[in-house]
Amino acid sequence: MNDMTPIVTAPKDWETDQEVRWCPGCGDYAILKAVQRTMPEIGGTPANTVFVSGIGCSSRFPYYMETYGFHTIHGRAPAFATGIKLANPELDVWLVTGDGDGLSIGGNHTMHVLRRNLDTQILLFNNEIYGLTKGQYSPTSREGTRSPSTPFGSVDHPARPCAFALGSGGRFVARAYDVSKQLPDVLKAAHAHKGAAFIEIFQNCIVYNADVFAEFTDKKNASSHQLWLTDGEPMLFEKGAKGIALDREALQLKVVDVVDGDWQGAGVIVHDVKNRAVAHMLVEMRFGPFPMALGVLYDDPHPTFESAVVAQNRELSEGKTPDLQALVSKGQTWMVEKEPRTE
Amino acid sequence: MASAAHTITKAEATAHPPAEAVVVRFAGDSGDGMQLTGGQFTLSTALAGNDLATFPDFPAEIRAPQGTLFGVSAFQINFGSTAIETAGDAPDVLVAMNPAALKTNVDALKPGGLIIADEGEFGDRNLAKAKYDANPLDDGSLAKWQLMKLDISALTLEAVKPFGLGKKEALRCKNMWTLGLALWMFDRDRQPIVDWLKAKFAKLPDIAEANIAALNAGHAYGETAELAGPMQKVSIAAAPTEPGLYRTVTGAESISLGLVAGAQLAGLKLFFGGYPITPASAILHHLARLKEFGVTTFQAEDEIAAICASIGASYAGQLGITSSSGPGIALKTEAMGLAIMTELPLVIVNSQRGGPSTGLPTKTEQSDLYQAVYGRNGDAPLPVIAARSPADAFDCAIEAVRIATTYMTPVMLLTDGYIANAAEPWKVPDMAGYAPFPVSFMTDAPGEGEAFMPYARDEKLARPWAIPGTPGLMHRIGGIEKAEGTGNIDYAPENHARMTEIRRDKILGVDVPDQDIEVGEAGGRLAIVGWGSTYGPILQAVRRARAKGLDVSHIHIRHIWPLPKNMAVLLRSFEHIIVPEMNTGQLKTLLRDQYLVDAKPLNKVSGQPFMIAEIEAAIEKALA
Numbered sequence: 001m002n003d004m005t006p007i008v009t010a011p012k013d014w015e016t017d018q019e020v021r022w023c024p025g026c027g028d029y030a031i032l033k034a035v036q037r038t039m040p041e042i043g044g045t046p047a048n049t050v051f052v053s054g055i056g057c058s059s060r061f062p063y064y065m066e067t068y069g070f071h072t073i074h075g076r077a078p079a080f081a082t083g084i085k086l087a088n089p090e091l092d093v094w095l096v097t098g099d100g101d102g103l104s105i106g107g108n109h110t111m112h113v114l115r116r117n118l119d120t121q122i123l124l125f126n127n128e129i130y131g132l133t134k135g136q137y138s139p140t141s142r143e144g145t146r147s148p149s150t151p152f153g154s155v156d157h158p159a160r161p162c163a164f165a166l167g168s169g170g171r172f173v174a175r176a177y178d179v180s181k182q183l184p185d186v187l188k189a190a191h192a193h194k195g196a197a198f199i200e201i202f203q204n205c206i207v208y209n210a211d212v213f214a215e216f217t218d219k220k221n222a223s224s225h226q227l228w229l230t231d232g233e234p235m236l237f238e239k240g241a242k243g244i245a246l247d248r249e250a251l252q253l254k255v256v257d258v259v260d261g262d263w264q265g266a267g268v269i270v271h272d273v274k275n276r277a278v279a280h281m282l283v284e285m286r287f288g289p290f291p292m293a294l295g296v297l298y299d300d301p302h303p304t305f306e307s308a309v310v311a312q313n314r315e316l317s318e319g320k321t322p323d324l325q326a327l328v329s330k331g332q333t334w335m336v337e338k339e340p341r342t343e
Numbered sequence: 344m345a346s347a348a349h350t351i352t353k354a355e356a357t358a359h360p361p362a363e364a365v366v367v368r369f370a371g372d373s374g375d376g377m378q379l380t381g382g383q384f385t386l387s388t389a390l391a392g393n394d395l396a397t398f399p400d401f402p403a404e405i406r407a408p409q410g411t412l413f414g415v416s417a418f419q420i421n422f423g424s425t426a427i428e429t430a431g432d433a434p435d436v437l438v439a440m441n442p443a444a445l446k447t448n449v450d451a452l453k454p455g456g457l458i459i460a461d462e463g464e465f466g467d468r469n470l471a472k473a474k475y476d477a478n479p480l481d482d483g484s485l486a487k488w489q490l491m492k493l494d495i496s497a498l499t500l501e502a503v504k505p506f507g508l509g510k511k512e513a514l515r516c517k518n519m520w521t522l523g524l525a526l527w528m529f530d531r532d533r534q535p536i537v538d539w540l541k542a543k544f545a546k547l548p549d550i551a552e553a554n555i556a557a558l559n560a561g562h563a564y565g566e567t568a569e570l571a572g573p574m575q576k577v578s579i580a581a582a583p584t585e586p587g588l589y590r591t592v593t594g595a596e597s598i599s600l601g602l603v604a605g606a607q608l609a610g611l612k613l614f615f616g617g618y619p620i621t622p623a624s625a626i627l628h629h630l631a632r633l634k635e636f637g638v639t640t641f642q643a644e645d646e647i648a649a650i651c652a653s654i655g656a657s658y659a660g661q662l663g664i665t666s667s668s669g670p671g672i673a674l675k676t677e678a679m680g681l682a683i684m685t686e687l688p689l690v691i692v693n694s695q696r697g698g699p700s701t702g703l704p705t706k707t708e709q710s711d712l713y714q715a716v717y718g719r720n721g722d723a724p725l726p727v728i729a730a731r732s733p734a735d736a737f738d739c740a741i742e743a744v745r746i747a748t749t750y751m752t753p754v755m756l757l758t759d760g761y762i763a764n765a766a767e768p769w770k771v772p773d774m775a776g777y778a779p780f781p782v783s784f785m786t787d788a789p790g791e792g793e794a795f796m797p798y799a800r801d802e803k804l805a806r807p808w809a810i811p812g813t814p815g816l817m818h819r820i821g822g823i824e825k826a827e828g829t830g831n832i833d834y835a836p837e838n839h840a841r842m843t844e845i846r847r848d849k850i851l852g853v854d855v856p857d858q859d860i861e862v863g864e865a866g867g868r869l870a871i872v873g874w875g876s877t878y879g880p881i882l883q884a885v886r887r888a889r890a891k892g893l894d895v896s897h898i899h900i901r902h903i904w905p906l907p908k909n910m911a912v913l914l915r916s917f918e919h920i921i922v923p924e925m926n927t928g929q930l931k932t933l934l935r936d937q938y939l940v941d942a943k944p945l946n947k948v949s950g951q952p953f954m955i956a957e958i959e960a961a962i963e964k965a966l967a
Contacts, residue, residue, distance in 0.1 A: 016819070018831065047814040052655075055822075063819050063832065068811035070658060071821025072651065073681050079648035083655025083663065084811065086639055087614055091659065091811050109651075112644040309641075313634045320635035324607055325774045327636070328600055328737075332535065333590040333771065334390050 007045055011036040014046065016066045027178030027203035028057060031125065032064055034183040035094075041184070042191045049092045052081045054101040057132050058125035058203070061096040075106025078113035081120050082305075089306045092191075093120040099140040100130050103159050107139075114168040116305035117195045121187070124161055124198065125178075127205040128212055135208035147208075162283040162297060165198040166276075172197035173279065173298040177217050178204060182228065182295065189296050195304045216292040229282070229295040231273040234263045237291045243268030244290075253281050255290060273299040364423025365579060366431030367525065370448045371440030373407050373416040376518035381418025382766070383522055383539065387531040388422045389591045389768050392581030395422035396879060398430030398952065399764045403621070403704045410464075410472040415447045422529075424580040428732075428879030430765065432954040436528070438521055440464060440495070442473035449485065457489045459524070461517070463496030493564075495520055502560035506553040516557035523561025530578050533558060585770060592769040594733040594762035595625030598692060601740025602626075603636050604774065605690075606662045608741065609748045610781040612637035614656030615664045616649035621704045622760040623668045623694040646674040650691070654678060657687045658820075660784060660810035662744060666692035668760075669711050670701060676719055679753055683723045683846065685820045686798075686806050688747035688754075690740075695759040695875075697950045706950030707761035709875050710926035715755045716904050716933065722843050724850040726750075727903040729757040731878035734769040736762060739901065741777065746853055748782050751805040757903070759925075761876045761952055784808050788815025798830040804849035851905050858907035862886055863896025866916030869965055872942065874900045874930050877923050877953055884958035888966075895962050900930070906937060914940045919965050921945050923958050 014036040022028045039049070049067035053059035055074035062069030068091075072080045081093050095113075102110045102124045113120065129147070130136040136149040140161065144153040165173045172193040176186040178201060190197035202213045216225035227237040227244065235244035240258060245267040247254040256266045269278065279298035367384070371377045378399055388395050398419040407414030421431030433453040439445035441464040449458065465478055479485055480492050499520040503513045519540070526533055537555050544551035592600075606613035615638065617627035631640040639661070643649035646667055653663030667675060672693045682689045695711045697703025711718075715727045726746050730736035736758055743756040785807035789795045797818040798806050809816040818830060826833035827841055861878075862885050863870075873881045878899050885897040898913065900906070914920060914934065920942040922931040928944035935942050945961045947953050 018819075046817050048812055050659075050811045062821070066817055068817050069819035069821075070655070070685075071819065071823065072654075073677050073822055076647055076651040076678065079643065079651035080655035080658070082641070082643075082648070083614060083616065083652035083657075084659040085655075086641060086652070087612070087656040087659035087661040088810075088812060108644055109648055112648070309639060313639060317635040322607070322636045324604055324636075327603065327633070328774065329588060329590070329771045331590045331592075332386055332390070333588055334392075335588055336392065336584050336586045 009040045009044065009046070011040060014039045014044075014066050016064055018063045020064055021060060022057060023207050025206045026057070027127070027205070028061070028125065030178040031123070031183070031201055031203065032061065035065070035123075035187060038184045038187040038191070042188055044092060048090065049094070050084055051094045051096060052077045052084065053096040054098075054106055055132070056098040056101045056130070057205075058096050058098040058123075059101060075101050075104070076109055077101070078106065078109035078118075078122070082113060082116070082118055085118055085120060085306045086309055089119070089310055095120050095122045097122065097124050099124065099126045099128060099138045099161070103161060103164065104139045107164075110164070111168040114165055114170040114196050114198060117169070117171060117302055119195055119304040119306060120197070121190045122196060122198045124200050125203040126161055126200050127203045127209055128158075129205050129209035131205050131208055160283060161200040162198070163280075165200075166279055166283050166298060170198045171195050171298070171300050171302045172296070173283065174199045174296045175202070175292070175294045176200075177202035177213060177294070179217070180294070186295060189299065193299055194301050216287070225287075225291045227291040227293050229271045229293060229297060231271055231296065231299070234268045234270050236263060236268060245269060253285060253290070273297075276300065363425045363579075364421055364427060364431070365436065365529070366419060366421045366434045367436040367438070368417055368419040368434040368448060368451070369438045369521070369525075370415055370417040370444035371438075371518070372409055372444070373402055373404065373414045374409060375416070375440045376515070377401075377416045377418050377440070380518040380522045380525075381420060383536050384525055384531075385420055385591060385766050386539075387526060387533075387535055388420065388529070389589070390535055391529075391531055391579075392584070393422040393424065393579055394427040394582035394584065394768060395420055395766075396427045396430045397421075397766045398761065400951075401705055410441055410443055410469045412443045412447055412473060415444045417444070417448055422579060424582050426582065428882050429955060430879075430952065432956050438525065440517065440521070442469045442475050442479070445479060446473045446475065449488070452488055454487050455489065457491060458485060459491045459493065459521075461495035462492040463494035491568075498560065498564065499557050502557050503553040506549050506556070508549070508553055512550070513553065516554050519554045519557040520561035523558040523563075524565050525561075526558075527562045527565030533562060584768075588771040589768050590771055591766045592733050592737075593625070593764060593766045594730065594736045594758050595622075595694075595764070596629055597733050597737040597769065598730070598740045598756070598758060598763075599626050599629035599633070601737040602630070602664055602690065602744065603633055603638060604737070604777065605741040605744025606638075607636065608777055608779045609662060609744055610779070611660075611662040611748070612639070613664060614653055614661040615640045615666070616643050616651075616653035616656070617641070617666050618643050618646045618649045618671060620646070620668045620671045622696060622763045623666045623671070623692065625763060626666045626692060626694070646671040647678060650675040650678040650689075654682050654685075654687055654689055657682075657689050658685070658810070660808075660812075662688065662690070662748065664690045664692070666694070668694045668696050668704075669698045669714070672711065672714060673718075679725065680719050680721060680723050681822045682753040683719070683725055684822050684825070686751045688751055688808070690743045690747050690754050690756060692740075692756045692758065694763045695757060697948075703950045705760065707759045707876065707952060708925045708948065708950065709757075709759060709877070710929065710948070711757065712874075712903065712926065712929035712933070715757055722847065724847055724904070725753045725755055726850055726853050726905065727755045727757060728901060729875045729903050730762055731875060731899055731901070733762055733765055733767050735878075735901075737769075737772065742901075745780050749780060749805065750803055750849060750853055751808060752850065757875060759876050782808065784810050784813070785816060786813055794829065796828045796830070798825050798828050800845070804845060804852060853905055855902040855905055855907050857909045858898060858900065858913055861897040861899050863889065865896075865913060867896055868894040868917070869919045869921065869962065870896050870898050870914065870917040871958065871962065872898045872900065872914070872920055872922050872930070872934065873924070874903060877925065880953040880955045880958050881923055883955045884962060887955065887959055888962045893962060893966050895966065903930070903933070911938050914938050914942075919943070921961055921965060923947070923953055923961070925953070
């Protein structure tokens with residue numbers, strides 16, 4: 001058990017014999033393919049890999065991965081993952097959740113798994129809608145979303161998954177979208193990060209919320225509306241014609257024009273994945289005036305929860321023999337030598 | 344300073360001959376340290392060889408406003424030279440540290456019983472807070488009891504003067520002064536308390552010495568006050584006990600120990616997921632200190648996460664355990680359904696308290712039986728075991744682990760606030776006498792062309808436990824209905840019907856020992872059928888009734904679900920059945936439903952345990 005010798009696998013080794021039950025054209029198919037393509041590249045071992053999910057369309061994911069899989073209950077996947085990882089820290093644990101599962105009913109657990117920094121990859125498929133329950137608005141739906149439960153438009157403010165993750169103490173925050181070519185790279189970076197790695201994956205629900213991300217995912221919009229971040233590289237988009245700089249007076253980000261490739265002259269920021277302050281600005285960057293920040297926004301490892309638990313368990317057990325008889329005999333005891341009333 | 348306000352007459356005295364057992368209740372403000380006083384008195388009593396039972400009764404508020412009626416904290420101990428099964432009906436001695444403590448407790452005191460009151464606390468302000476118009480120590484309203492009023496506050500201040508403590512700190516020693524007096528009254532050794540104080544205040548030697556001085560002063564006071572009249576030294580002989588090593592144990596301790604023992608017998612590491620809740624937290628506290636036994640404790644973000652993490656740990660090959668109390672158990676319900684569906688071992692400990700909702704967090708009740716047996720969506724059976732006493736909880740915990748791992752099922756272990764907090768002497772078990780029930784994980788990968796069947800079954804209908812990390816056994820589980828054998832998602836009507844039946848039959852097939860009779864015959868005019876912490880009062884009431892020649896037997900059920908196989912025959916062999924419960928009749932309903940017997944309820948839902956006399960009266964009425 002837990003044989004950690006790396007084995008060579010191919011993407012098809014990670015496919016199950018189960019019939020995939022997502023709607024035709026669902027963005028989940030692309031994500032599944034990306035994950036199955038990534039697993040051999042990171043040297044994954046099916047027997048040592050566990051996919052844990054909650055409830056919703058995204059949470060069917062484990063059934064299609066030839067690994068250990070646990071399709072749990074709505075919103076609670078992080079808690080199951082915590083128990084699994086504490087019981088066996090050698091396992092490679094992946095969490096699959098959605099915007100409703102992870103940020104509405106399970107928001108509390110998402111917060112705590114990030115705060116504790118359990119070593120797991122959290123794939124939050126954000127389609128800004130409840131798909132499996134037939135199209136109600138979700139906590140990430142934009143204001144005014146018309147849905148069966150909000151026929152006149154939703155009135156509440158949406159949650160921002162990456163801002164939530166960072167605010168919860170997350171040490172790895174990334175963004176990608178279902179059909180993006182870079183998704184496997186983002187998954188690899190998440191896996192390489194020791195600790196809770198949070199990835200918001202924009203996912204197109206073609207039935208209930210089609211094309212809601214088209215403004216930046218459509219090929220014609222990609223260049224002008226996608227800002228792919230690379231550690232050590234300047235934050236450029238629109239084929240290098242624009243960049244992100246810091247407005248030093250307002251202490252906020254701004255879009256600047258880059259003339260003749262002189263990004264330094266335009267004050268474009270060089271991405272530093274360990275810069276938490278800039279990460280906070282990136283996750284809050286409003287789409288529209290700004291491009292959508294994609295890739296690894298923040299990556300600064302910190303000791304993990306399970307390693308701390310294991311270390312404390314080990315330290316406090318060291319040199320002690322677990323003697324059950326001694327344990328039950330502890331405390332203030334007394335001996336009854338003979339039946340006191342026998343005459 | 345001491346004065347007897349009332350001396351009992353000869354007639355009163357002979358009406359209450361020297362008892363084989365004495366009930367003492369310490370009552371004071373929640374900041375007066377009454378639980379500590381009671382706990383230490385319990386220890387000294389156990390060391391003196393008496394059998395005993397205790398009942399801690401404290402408010403839900405941590406520091407309720409001083410002197411108020413709702414801030415009263417009490418600790419009752421019943422100890423004697425015969426077998427003690429309950430904390431006692433009515434106290435013989437009441438120690439009242441302030442007017443509120445007197446007011447809320449004095450009506451329980453036996454006529455002719457002794458009140459020891461700290462008159463230093465009976466000033467106008469405290470009297471007003473306790474809603475007394477006149478000082479009860481002076482107005483004759485306590486005439487049916489013996490009254491000993493002492494200015495314990497002043498006596499304590501005097502005793503600890505040499506240690507130069509501030510007034511507030513000095514007054515904190517009042518409980519030790521009172522304990523000293525109680526130790527004198529019952530001829531108890533002070534040394535264990537002195538040792539305990541020295542250890543407790545090792546870093547604050549002045550405080551330790553001041554407390555010891557207060558303890559000694561209270562004791563010395565008893566010796567001199569003996570002359571004053573009502574305060575009599577009482578000698579209680581040691582109780583008949585089997586020879587062996589003994590210790591005191593609370594239910595929370597014994598459950599923790601039993602769970603650890605169960606995990607060891609199963610050959611598993613133990614994972615405990617918990618969330619703070621009264622009165623269940625004590626189990627988390629105990630287990631958090633036992634890391635060398637392969638115990639991992641996880642204080643989760645909520646009750647749901649606590650059970651889910653435990654199920655996750657079971658899935659990964661440890662013994663998952665979670666624990667809570669009524670409202671927290673309610674939150675865990677959905678996850679229990681998943682554990683039933685995925686057929687993973689899990690132990691859920693419910694330390695019941697008064698409900699519904701937040702209810703009475705620190706008071707006891709047995710009102711979660713329906714919740715345990717029926718309280719889930721879908722047809723979701725799981726075994727339910729109920730502990731009857733702190734000592735019994737140890738074996739119940741082991742039994743819960745055995746069933747959970749043998750049958751791959753969640754098991755509910757019911758205890759209650761009374762059992763969790765109460766202490767009783769416990770003959771230390773010989774662990775060599777417990778047969779191990781080692782778990783074996785599935786490790787054999789299927790042959791070429793064969794598929795692993797995660798929902799195949801053994802002769803007990805249990806499915807294999809194949810844990811992540813095992814090559815060749817990758818499989819997926821979840822809450823959606825499973826196909827028999829393969830475990831694949833399957834919504835087919837006939838499959839769901841079959842799987843529902845399998846889940847039911849697996850639990851009904853759990854090997855539960857036949858029900859025995861505690862006292863009496865396997866048939867006759869009347870059976871008193873109980874479960875859980877009503878054990879003590881039922882047993883005593885039945886014994887007393889039988890001593891009067893009444894045809895009554897006591898049956899006490901440990902296995903609430905599935906019920907013992909001989910239960911039908913057993914119950915039908917009695918003309919009458921009474922089921923005393925601290926709820927409105929939940930076991931009664933279960934028995935009526937299962938056996939179509941005319942079980943009659945006897946209910947108490949005041950947050951207080953049954954008194955022996957209440958059950959005795961019901962027996963007499965039924966057989967009249």
